[in-house]
Amino acid sequence: MAKVRTVFRCSGCGADAPKWIGRCATCGEWNTLVEEIETPEAIAITGPSALAVAVTEVDITNAAPQPTGIGELDRVLGGGLVAGSVTLIGGEPGIGKSTLLTELAALWAAAGERVLYVSAEESTQQVRARAERLGALSESLYLLAETMLPHIIAALDDVKPALLIVDSIQTVVDPDLGTAPGTVVQVRECAYRLVREAKERELPVVLVGHVTKDGTLAGPRVLEHVVDTVLAFEGERHHSLRLLRAVKHRYGPTNELGLFEMTEQGLVGVADPSGLFLADRRGGVAGSVVVSTVEGHRPLLVEVQALVSLSPLAVPRRSAQGIDHGRLSLLLAVLERRVGIHVNRDDVYASAVGGVRLVEPGADLGVALAIASASAGVALPEGVVVFGEVGLAGELRQVAQTPRRLSEAARHGFTHAIVPALAAAGPASITAVRVSTLAEAIDVLRLSPT
Numbered sequence: 493m494a495k496v497r498t499v500f501r502c503s504g505c506g507a508d509a510p511k512w513i514g515r516c517a518t519c520g521e522w523n524t525l526v527e528e529i530e531t532p533e534a535i536a537i538t539g540p541s542a543l544a545v546a547v548t549e550v551d552i553t554n555a556a557p558q559p560t561g562i563g564e565l566d567r568v569l570g571g572g573l574v575a576g577s578v579t580l581i582g583g584e585p586g587i588g589k590s591t592l593l594t595e596l597a598a599l600w601a602a603a604g605e606r607v608l609y610v611s612a613e614e615s616t617q618q619v620r621a622r623a624e625r626l627g628a629l630s631e632s633l634y635l636l637a638e639t640m641l642p643h644i645i646a647a648l649d650d651v652k653p654a655l656l657i658v659d660s661i662q663t664v665v666d667p668d669l670g671t672a673p674g675t676v677v678q679v680r681e682c683a684y685r686l687v688r689e690a691k692e693r694e695l696p697v698v699l700v701g702h703v704t705k706d707g708t709l710a711g712p713r714v715l716e717h718v719v720d721t722v723l724a725f726e727g728e729r730h731h732s733l734r735l736l737r738a739v740k741h742r743y744g745p746t747n748e749l750g751l752f753e754m755t756e757q758g759l760v761g762v763a764d765p766s767g768l769f770l771a772d773r774r775g776g777v778a779g780s781v782v783v784s785t786v787e788g789h790r791p792l793l794v795e796v797q798a799l800v801s802l803s804p805l806a807v808p809r810r811s812a813q814g815i816d817h818g819r820l821s822l823l824l825a826v827l828e829r830r831v832g833i834h835v836n837r838d839d840v841y842a843s844a845v846g847g848v849r850l851v852e853p854g855a856d857l858g859v860a861l862a863i864a865s866a867s868a869g870v871a872l873p874e875g876v877v878v879f880g881e882v883g884l885a886g887e888l889r890q891v892a893q894t895p896r897r898l899s900e901a902a903r904h905g906f907t908h909a910i911v912p913a914l915a916a917a918g919p920a921s922i923t924a925v926r927v928s929t930l931a932e933a934i935d936v937l938r939l940s941p942t
Protein backbone atom coordinates (compact mmCIF):
# COMPACT_ATOMS: atom_id res chain seq x y z
CA MET A 493 0.00 0.00 0.00
CA ALA A 494 1.32 3.44 -0.87
CA LYS A 495 2.45 5.43 2.11
CA VAL A 496 0.85 8.80 2.57
CA ARG A 497 3.26 11.71 2.27
CA THR A 498 2.99 14.54 4.69
CA VAL A 499 3.93 18.18 4.60
CA PHE A 500 3.94 20.92 7.18
CA ARG A 501 1.33 23.55 6.54
CA CYS A 502 0.91 26.92 8.18
CA SER A 503 -2.45 27.06 9.92
CA GLY A 504 -2.42 30.83 9.44
CA CYS A 505 -1.70 31.38 5.72
CA GLY A 506 -1.73 27.81 4.38
CA ALA A 507 1.83 27.85 3.01
CA ASP A 508 3.68 24.51 2.85
CA ALA A 509 7.09 23.63 4.20
CA PRO A 510 8.91 20.30 3.74
CA LYS A 511 9.91 20.12 7.40
CA TRP A 512 8.82 21.72 10.65
CA ILE A 513 10.13 25.20 11.30
CA GLY A 514 9.27 27.48 14.18
CA ARG A 515 8.24 30.42 12.05
CA CYS A 516 6.28 30.37 8.83
CA ALA A 517 8.53 31.66 6.04
CA THR A 518 5.56 33.11 4.18
CA CYS A 519 3.52 34.99 6.78
CA GLY A 520 6.06 35.20 9.59
CA GLU A 521 3.75 33.79 12.29
CA TRP A 522 5.33 31.68 15.02
CA ASN A 523 4.38 28.08 15.84
CA THR A 524 1.67 27.80 13.24
CA LEU A 525 3.03 24.84 11.27
CA VAL A 526 1.04 21.62 11.55
CA GLU A 527 1.77 18.32 9.88
CA GLU A 528 -0.76 17.50 7.16
CA ILE A 529 -1.32 14.84 4.53
CA GLU A 530 0.10 16.14 1.25
CA THR A 531 -2.74 15.12 -1.05
CA PRO A 532 -5.79 14.12 0.92
CA GLU A 533 -7.61 11.24 -0.72
CA ALA A 534 -10.55 12.39 -2.77
CA ILE A 535 -13.72 12.28 -0.73
CA ALA A 536 -15.82 9.49 -2.16
CA ILE A 537 -19.53 10.10 -2.46
CA THR A 538 -21.25 7.28 -0.65
CA GLY A 539 -24.97 6.67 -0.62
CA PRO A 540 -27.70 9.08 -1.68
CA SER A 541 -27.27 12.74 -0.88
CA ALA A 542 -29.08 14.07 2.16
CA LEU A 543 -32.36 15.87 1.51
CA ALA A 544 -33.23 19.20 3.02
CA VAL A 545 -36.04 18.82 5.53
CA ALA A 546 -38.31 21.21 7.36
CA VAL A 547 -36.94 21.98 10.79
CA THR A 548 -40.14 20.68 12.36
CA GLU A 549 -39.63 17.32 10.63
CA VAL A 550 -36.18 16.67 12.09
CA ASP A 551 -36.20 13.56 14.24
CA ILE A 552 -34.61 14.31 17.59
CA THR A 553 -35.29 11.06 19.40
CA ASN A 554 -31.66 10.02 18.93
CA ALA A 555 -30.33 13.36 20.08
CA ALA A 556 -31.60 12.84 23.61
CA PRO A 557 -28.73 12.26 25.99
CA GLN A 558 -28.61 8.87 27.66
CA PRO A 559 -27.64 9.11 31.34
CA THR A 560 -24.25 7.54 32.05
CA GLY A 561 -25.16 6.56 35.59
CA ILE A 562 -22.34 8.71 36.98
CA GLY A 563 -24.16 11.70 38.43
CA GLU A 564 -21.29 14.16 38.26
CA LEU A 565 -20.48 13.18 34.67
CA ASP A 566 -24.13 13.59 33.67
CA ARG A 567 -24.18 17.00 35.30
CA VAL A 568 -21.27 18.16 33.13
CA LEU A 569 -22.70 16.54 30.00
CA GLY A 570 -26.12 18.07 30.56
CA GLY A 571 -27.84 14.71 31.02
CA GLY A 572 -25.59 12.06 29.52
CA LEU A 573 -24.01 10.79 26.31
CA VAL A 574 -25.68 11.39 22.96
CA ALA A 575 -25.78 8.57 20.38
CA GLY A 576 -23.28 9.21 17.60
CA SER A 577 -21.39 11.81 19.59
CA VAL A 578 -17.67 11.74 20.31
CA THR A 579 -16.47 12.96 23.69
CA LEU A 580 -12.82 13.60 24.45
CA ILE A 581 -11.65 13.48 28.06
CA GLY A 582 -8.35 15.28 28.42
CA GLY A 583 -6.17 15.32 31.48
CA GLU A 584 -2.67 14.81 32.79
CA PRO A 585 -1.42 11.26 33.18
CA GLY A 586 -2.46 9.76 36.50
CA ILE A 587 -5.38 12.10 37.09
CA GLY A 588 -7.94 9.27 36.83
CA LYS A 589 -9.22 9.16 33.25
CA SER A 590 -8.99 5.38 32.93
CA THR A 591 -10.59 5.00 36.35
CA LEU A 592 -13.55 7.18 35.40
CA LEU A 593 -14.06 5.39 32.09
CA THR A 594 -13.76 1.95 33.65
CA GLU A 595 -16.53 2.98 36.04
CA LEU A 596 -18.57 4.25 33.11
CA ALA A 597 -18.02 0.99 31.21
CA ALA A 598 -18.96 -1.02 34.29
CA LEU A 599 -22.25 0.81 34.76
CA TRP A 600 -23.30 0.29 31.14
CA ALA A 601 -22.21 -3.32 31.15
CA ALA A 602 -24.08 -3.95 34.40
CA ALA A 603 -27.20 -2.58 32.71
CA GLY A 604 -26.76 -5.21 30.00
CA GLU A 605 -25.31 -2.88 27.33
CA ARG A 606 -22.24 -4.08 25.49
CA VAL A 607 -19.20 -1.91 25.98
CA LEU A 608 -15.98 -2.13 24.01
CA TYR A 609 -13.02 -0.78 25.98
CA VAL A 610 -10.04 -0.37 23.69
CA SER A 611 -6.89 -0.12 25.68
CA ALA A 612 -4.17 1.17 23.42
CA GLU A 613 -1.84 1.72 26.36
CA GLU A 614 -2.31 -1.00 28.91
CA SER A 615 -2.62 -4.76 28.56
CA THR A 616 -6.01 -6.43 29.00
CA GLN A 617 -4.60 -7.87 32.26
CA GLN A 618 -3.96 -4.39 33.59
CA VAL A 619 -7.42 -3.22 32.58
CA ARG A 620 -8.99 -6.31 34.08
CA ALA A 621 -7.11 -5.73 37.33
CA ARG A 622 -8.48 -2.20 37.49
CA ALA A 623 -11.97 -3.38 36.60
CA GLU A 624 -11.78 -6.02 39.31
CA ARG A 625 -10.65 -3.48 41.84
CA LEU A 626 -13.58 -1.27 40.88
CA GLY A 627 -16.01 -4.17 40.94
CA ALA A 628 -16.58 -3.81 37.22
CA LEU A 629 -16.30 -7.39 35.98
CA SER A 630 -19.13 -8.15 33.61
CA GLU A 631 -19.65 -10.34 30.59
CA SER A 632 -20.91 -7.37 28.62
CA LEU A 633 -17.61 -5.52 29.01
CA TYR A 634 -15.23 -6.36 26.16
CA LEU A 635 -11.56 -5.48 26.35
CA LEU A 636 -9.29 -5.03 23.39
CA ALA A 637 -5.59 -4.22 23.76
CA GLU A 638 -4.97 -2.83 20.31
CA THR A 639 -3.41 0.23 18.74
CA MET A 640 -4.17 -0.44 15.08
CA LEU A 641 -7.19 1.51 13.90
CA PRO A 642 -8.38 -1.05 11.31
CA HIS A 643 -8.43 -3.73 14.02
CA ILE A 644 -10.38 -1.47 16.33
CA ILE A 645 -12.98 -0.88 13.64
CA ALA A 646 -13.12 -4.62 12.91
CA ALA A 647 -13.81 -5.20 16.60
CA LEU A 648 -16.73 -2.77 16.37
CA ASP A 649 -18.29 -5.00 13.72
CA ASP A 650 -17.57 -8.01 15.84
CA VAL A 651 -18.77 -6.84 19.25
CA LYS A 652 -21.43 -4.34 18.12
CA PRO A 653 -21.13 -2.36 21.34
CA ALA A 654 -23.52 0.28 22.65
CA LEU A 655 -20.53 2.32 23.87
CA LEU A 656 -16.95 2.55 22.62
CA ILE A 657 -14.11 3.77 24.82
CA VAL A 658 -10.64 4.36 23.37
CA ASP A 659 -7.88 4.85 25.93
CA SER A 660 -5.99 6.76 24.59
CA ILE A 661 -6.37 8.33 21.14
CA GLN A 662 -2.68 9.32 21.08
CA THR A 663 -1.56 5.72 20.93
CA VAL A 664 -3.93 4.68 18.12
CA VAL A 665 -2.30 4.39 14.70
CA ASP A 666 -3.53 4.03 11.18
CA PRO A 667 -0.76 2.10 9.36
CA ASP A 668 -1.90 3.60 6.04
CA LEU A 669 -0.73 7.02 7.12
CA GLY A 670 2.87 5.93 7.47
CA THR A 671 3.76 8.50 10.11
CA ALA A 672 4.73 7.68 13.67
CA PRO A 673 2.13 7.19 16.43
CA GLY A 674 1.32 10.33 18.38
CA THR A 675 2.02 12.74 15.51
CA VAL A 676 -0.58 15.37 14.75
CA VAL A 677 -1.56 13.64 11.52
CA GLN A 678 -2.03 10.25 13.18
CA VAL A 679 -4.00 11.58 16.12
CA ARG A 680 -6.25 13.77 14.02
CA GLU A 681 -6.89 11.32 11.19
CA CYS A 682 -7.61 8.45 13.60
CA ALA A 683 -10.01 10.68 15.49
CA TYR A 684 -11.72 11.69 12.22
CA ARG A 685 -12.16 8.06 11.37
CA LEU A 686 -13.66 7.26 14.76
CA VAL A 687 -15.99 10.26 14.51
CA ARG A 688 -17.23 8.87 11.20
CA GLU A 689 -17.78 5.44 12.72
CA ALA A 690 -19.65 7.03 15.64
CA LYS A 691 -22.00 8.93 13.33
CA GLU A 692 -22.61 6.01 11.00
CA ARG A 693 -23.29 3.56 13.82
CA GLU A 694 -25.05 6.11 16.05
CA LEU A 695 -22.64 4.99 18.72
CA PRO A 696 -21.48 7.14 21.60
CA VAL A 697 -17.68 7.18 21.67
CA VAL A 698 -15.42 8.39 24.46
CA LEU A 699 -11.77 9.10 23.73
CA VAL A 700 -9.01 9.68 26.25
CA GLY A 701 -6.41 12.33 25.48
CA HIS A 702 -3.32 13.02 27.54
CA VAL A 703 -2.22 16.57 28.03
CA THR A 704 0.79 17.90 29.85
CA LYS A 705 0.65 20.97 32.09
CA ASP A 706 1.25 23.33 29.18
CA GLY A 707 -0.93 21.33 26.79
CA THR A 708 1.94 20.71 24.40
CA LEU A 709 1.40 17.05 23.58
CA ALA A 710 0.13 16.42 20.07
CA GLY A 711 -3.51 15.62 20.33
CA PRO A 712 -6.15 17.34 22.40
CA ARG A 713 -5.59 20.77 20.88
CA VAL A 714 -6.00 19.57 17.30
CA LEU A 715 -8.73 17.20 18.39
CA GLU A 716 -10.95 19.90 19.84
CA HIS A 717 -12.30 20.73 16.40
CA VAL A 718 -12.90 17.13 15.44
CA VAL A 719 -14.99 15.94 18.38
CA ASP A 720 -18.38 17.05 19.71
CA THR A 721 -17.48 17.45 23.34
CA VAL A 722 -14.24 18.13 25.16
CA LEU A 723 -14.08 17.51 28.88
CA ALA A 724 -11.14 18.54 31.01
CA PHE A 725 -10.33 16.38 34.00
CA GLU A 726 -8.26 18.33 36.49
CA GLY A 727 -6.94 18.23 40.00
CA GLU A 728 -3.73 18.23 41.92
CA ARG A 729 -2.06 14.86 42.01
CA HIS A 730 -1.43 15.07 45.76
CA HIS A 731 -4.99 16.08 46.45
CA SER A 732 -7.88 13.65 46.17
CA LEU A 733 -10.27 16.19 44.63
CA ARG A 734 -10.90 15.94 40.89
CA LEU A 735 -12.75 18.51 38.81
CA LEU A 736 -14.48 17.77 35.54
CA ARG A 737 -15.52 20.59 33.21
CA ALA A 738 -16.78 20.85 29.68
CA VAL A 739 -14.48 22.95 27.52
CA LYS A 740 -16.61 22.45 24.42
CA HIS A 741 -20.03 20.85 24.24
CA ARG A 742 -22.27 20.68 21.18
CA TYR A 743 -25.20 19.32 23.17
CA GLY A 744 -25.43 21.60 26.15
CA PRO A 745 -23.96 24.32 28.32
CA THR A 746 -20.30 24.28 29.30
CA ASN A 747 -20.52 25.88 32.70
CA GLU A 748 -21.32 22.94 34.96
CA LEU A 749 -18.63 21.57 37.23
CA GLY A 750 -18.36 17.91 38.20
CA LEU A 751 -16.61 17.05 41.45
CA PHE A 752 -15.09 13.70 42.39
CA GLU A 753 -12.90 12.36 45.11
CA MET A 754 -10.29 9.74 44.23
CA THR A 755 -10.60 6.98 46.80
CA GLU A 756 -9.48 3.38 47.20
CA GLN A 757 -12.81 2.41 45.66
CA GLY A 758 -12.27 4.61 42.64
CA LEU A 759 -13.82 7.98 41.86
CA VAL A 760 -16.72 8.94 44.07
CA GLY A 761 -18.97 11.91 43.32
CA VAL A 762 -18.80 14.62 45.94
CA ALA A 763 -22.28 15.04 47.36
CA ASP A 764 -21.57 18.05 49.55
CA PRO A 765 -18.73 20.05 47.99
CA SER A 766 -19.17 23.02 50.31
CA GLY A 767 -18.66 20.75 53.31
CA LEU A 768 -15.53 19.34 51.68
CA PHE A 769 -14.09 22.76 50.88
CA LEU A 770 -14.72 24.09 54.36
CA ALA A 771 -13.64 20.96 56.23
CA ASP A 772 -10.12 22.16 57.08
CA ARG A 773 -11.05 25.75 57.68
CA ARG A 774 -9.92 27.47 60.86
CA GLY A 775 -12.15 30.35 61.84
CA GLY A 776 -10.97 33.56 63.41
CA VAL A 777 -7.91 33.93 61.17
CA ALA A 778 -7.20 37.25 59.47
CA GLY A 779 -7.25 36.97 55.68
CA SER A 780 -9.79 34.15 55.51
CA VAL A 781 -13.21 34.78 53.97
CA VAL A 782 -15.92 32.34 52.89
CA VAL A 783 -17.44 33.14 49.51
CA SER A 784 -20.77 31.81 48.34
CA THR A 785 -20.14 31.21 44.68
CA VAL A 786 -21.93 29.30 41.90
CA GLU A 787 -20.54 26.92 39.32
CA GLY A 788 -23.17 26.35 36.66
CA HIS A 789 -26.30 25.63 38.65
CA ARG A 790 -24.58 24.55 41.83
CA PRO A 791 -23.86 26.85 44.75
CA LEU A 792 -20.50 26.31 46.43
CA LEU A 793 -18.98 27.72 49.57
CA VAL A 794 -15.28 28.31 49.07
CA GLU A 795 -12.71 29.77 51.40
CA VAL A 796 -10.58 32.56 49.99
CA GLN A 797 -7.31 33.26 51.77
CA ALA A 798 -5.00 36.22 51.49
CA LEU A 799 -1.64 36.99 52.98
CA VAL A 800 -0.11 40.45 52.91
CA SER A 801 3.47 41.04 54.03
CA LEU A 802 6.02 43.80 53.56
CA SER A 803 8.02 43.02 50.43
CA PRO A 804 11.81 42.97 50.29
CA LEU A 805 11.54 43.39 46.52
CA ALA A 806 11.47 46.56 44.44
CA VAL A 807 8.47 45.16 42.59
CA PRO A 808 6.31 43.35 45.16
CA ARG A 809 5.07 39.90 44.41
CA ARG A 810 1.45 39.24 43.41
CA SER A 811 0.44 35.63 43.53
CA ALA A 812 -3.02 34.30 42.70
CA GLN A 813 -4.05 30.65 42.96
CA GLY A 814 -7.49 29.70 41.72
CA ILE A 815 -8.19 33.41 41.22
CA ASP A 816 -7.71 35.32 38.00
CA HIS A 817 -4.50 37.32 38.06
CA GLY A 818 -6.00 40.30 36.26
CA ARG A 819 -8.94 40.34 38.65
CA LEU A 820 -6.57 40.39 41.63
CA SER A 821 -4.71 43.38 40.20
CA LEU A 822 -7.98 45.20 39.61
CA LEU A 823 -9.19 44.57 43.15
CA LEU A 824 -5.86 45.77 44.58
CA ALA A 825 -6.22 48.98 42.56
CA VAL A 826 -9.80 49.50 43.80
CA LEU A 827 -8.70 48.89 47.41
CA GLU A 828 -5.91 51.42 46.94
CA ARG A 829 -7.87 54.17 45.23
CA ARG A 830 -11.45 53.80 46.47
CA VAL A 831 -10.94 52.49 49.99
CA GLY A 832 -7.50 53.77 50.93
CA ILE A 833 -5.97 50.41 51.79
CA HIS A 834 -2.35 50.63 50.71
CA VAL A 835 -0.63 47.40 49.80
CA ASN A 836 1.62 48.65 47.01
CA ARG A 837 4.79 47.90 49.00
CA ASP A 838 3.55 44.50 50.14
CA ASP A 839 3.68 41.06 48.66
CA VAL A 840 0.09 39.87 48.21
CA TYR A 841 -0.86 36.21 48.01
CA ALA A 842 -4.46 35.23 47.36
CA SER A 843 -5.84 31.77 46.84
CA ALA A 844 -9.06 29.82 46.58
CA VAL A 845 -8.72 26.79 48.84
CA GLY A 846 -9.30 23.23 47.64
CA GLY A 847 -8.19 23.45 44.02
CA VAL A 848 -11.26 25.30 42.70
CA ARG A 849 -10.98 28.21 40.32
CA LEU A 850 -13.12 31.20 41.17
CA VAL A 851 -13.89 32.69 37.81
CA GLU A 852 -17.28 34.28 38.38
CA PRO A 853 -17.48 37.95 39.42
CA GLY A 854 -19.40 37.12 42.61
CA ALA A 855 -16.08 36.12 44.16
CA ASP A 856 -14.70 39.70 43.91
CA LEU A 857 -15.99 40.83 47.27
CA GLY A 858 -14.49 37.79 48.97
CA VAL A 859 -11.06 38.36 47.46
CA ALA A 860 -11.11 42.09 48.28
CA LEU A 861 -12.24 41.47 51.87
CA ALA A 862 -9.64 38.73 52.37
CA ILE A 863 -6.93 41.21 51.37
CA ALA A 864 -8.42 43.94 53.57
CA SER A 865 -8.65 41.52 56.49
CA ALA A 866 -5.09 40.28 55.99
CA SER A 867 -3.79 43.81 55.65
CA ALA A 868 -5.52 44.99 58.83
CA GLY A 869 -4.70 41.80 60.73
CA VAL A 870 -8.35 41.57 61.73
CA ALA A 871 -10.41 38.41 61.24
CA LEU A 872 -14.00 38.44 60.04
CA PRO A 873 -16.63 37.51 62.61
CA GLU A 874 -17.71 33.86 62.66
CA GLY A 875 -20.68 32.80 60.56
CA VAL A 876 -20.25 35.37 57.79
CA VAL A 877 -20.26 34.66 54.06
CA VAL A 878 -19.91 37.24 51.32
CA PHE A 879 -20.49 37.63 47.59
CA GLY A 880 -20.78 40.44 45.08
CA GLU A 881 -19.03 41.93 42.08
CA VAL A 882 -16.76 44.90 42.71
CA GLY A 883 -16.86 47.69 40.11
CA LEU A 884 -14.04 50.08 39.27
CA ALA A 885 -15.72 52.86 41.26
CA GLY A 886 -15.66 50.62 44.32
CA GLU A 887 -19.39 49.94 44.07
CA LEU A 888 -20.90 46.53 44.73
CA ARG A 889 -22.89 44.99 41.93
CA GLN A 890 -25.53 42.31 42.03
CA VAL A 891 -24.69 38.82 40.86
CA ALA A 892 -26.86 35.99 39.56
CA GLN A 893 -28.56 33.34 41.71
CA THR A 894 -28.56 35.20 45.02
CA PRO A 895 -31.24 33.01 46.69
CA ARG A 896 -29.28 29.86 45.88
CA ARG A 897 -26.11 31.32 47.35
CA LEU A 898 -27.89 32.38 50.52
CA SER A 899 -29.62 29.02 50.95
CA GLU A 900 -26.35 27.13 50.60
CA ALA A 901 -24.73 29.37 53.22
CA ALA A 902 -27.69 28.98 55.58
CA ARG A 903 -27.57 25.20 55.13
CA HIS A 904 -23.98 25.21 56.36
CA GLY A 905 -24.79 27.24 59.43
CA PHE A 906 -23.78 30.71 58.29
CA THR A 907 -25.88 33.41 59.94
CA HIS A 908 -24.89 36.60 58.09
CA ALA A 909 -24.15 37.42 54.47
CA ILE A 910 -22.55 40.61 53.21
CA VAL A 911 -24.29 41.21 49.88
CA PRO A 912 -24.83 43.99 47.30
CA ALA A 913 -27.56 46.50 48.20
CA LEU A 914 -30.08 45.25 45.65
CA ALA A 915 -29.55 41.53 46.19
CA ALA A 916 -32.67 39.35 46.36
CA ALA A 917 -33.79 37.83 49.65
CA GLY A 918 -32.83 34.39 50.94
CA PRO A 919 -34.06 32.10 53.73
CA ALA A 920 -35.02 33.57 57.10
CA SER A 921 -32.19 31.84 58.96
CA ILE A 922 -29.55 34.04 57.34
CA THR A 923 -29.43 37.82 57.70
CA ALA A 924 -28.47 39.65 54.54
CA VAL A 925 -26.39 42.71 55.36
CA ARG A 926 -26.81 44.96 52.33
CA VAL A 927 -23.99 47.31 51.41
CA SER A 928 -23.53 49.42 48.32
CA THR A 929 -19.76 49.83 48.23
CA LEU A 930 -16.64 47.85 49.05
CA ALA A 931 -15.69 50.58 51.56
CA GLU A 932 -19.01 50.10 53.35
CA ALA A 933 -18.47 46.33 53.54
CA ILE A 934 -15.03 46.93 55.06
CA ASP A 935 -16.58 49.37 57.55
CA VAL A 936 -19.35 46.99 58.56
CA LEU A 937 -16.79 44.26 59.22
CA ARG A 938 -14.44 46.73 61.01
CA LEU A 939 -11.54 45.89 58.71
CA SER A 940 -10.61 49.52 58.10
CA PRO A 941 -6.95 50.34 58.56
CA THR A 942 -6.38 52.15 61.86
Ligand code: TYD
Pocket residue numbers: 583584585586587588589590591592622625626754755756757758759
Ligand atom coordinates in the same frame (compact mmCIF):
# COMPACT_ATOMS: atom_id res chain seq x y z
P1 TYD B 1 -5.74 6.34 36.17
O1 TYD B 1 -7.20 6.24 36.00
O2 TYD B 1 -4.90 5.22 35.69
O3 TYD B 1 -5.20 7.71 35.54
P2 TYD B 1 -5.07 8.14 34.00
O4 TYD B 1 -5.80 7.16 33.17
O5 TYD B 1 -5.67 9.53 33.94
O6 TYD B 1 -3.62 8.19 33.69
O7 TYD B 1 -5.54 6.55 37.74
C1 TYD B 1 -4.40 7.10 38.25
C2 TYD B 1 -4.26 7.05 39.74
O8 TYD B 1 -5.45 6.76 40.44
C3 TYD B 1 -3.29 5.97 40.13
O9 TYD B 1 -2.18 6.63 40.72
C4 TYD B 1 -3.98 5.11 41.10
C5 TYD B 1 -5.16 5.89 41.52
N1 TYD B 1 -6.34 5.07 41.81
C6 TYD B 1 -6.97 5.17 43.05
O10 TYD B 1 -6.55 5.93 43.93
N2 TYD B 1 -8.10 4.41 43.30
C7 TYD B 1 -8.59 3.56 42.36
O11 TYD B 1 -9.61 2.89 42.65
C8 TYD B 1 -7.93 3.46 41.10
C9 TYD B 1 -8.45 2.53 40.04
C10 TYD B 1 -6.83 4.23 40.85
Ligand code: MG
Pocket residue numbers: 589590591659
Ligand atom coordinates in the same frame (compact mmCIF):
# COMPACT_ATOMS: atom_id res chain seq x y z
MG1 MG C 1 -4.95 5.78 31.78
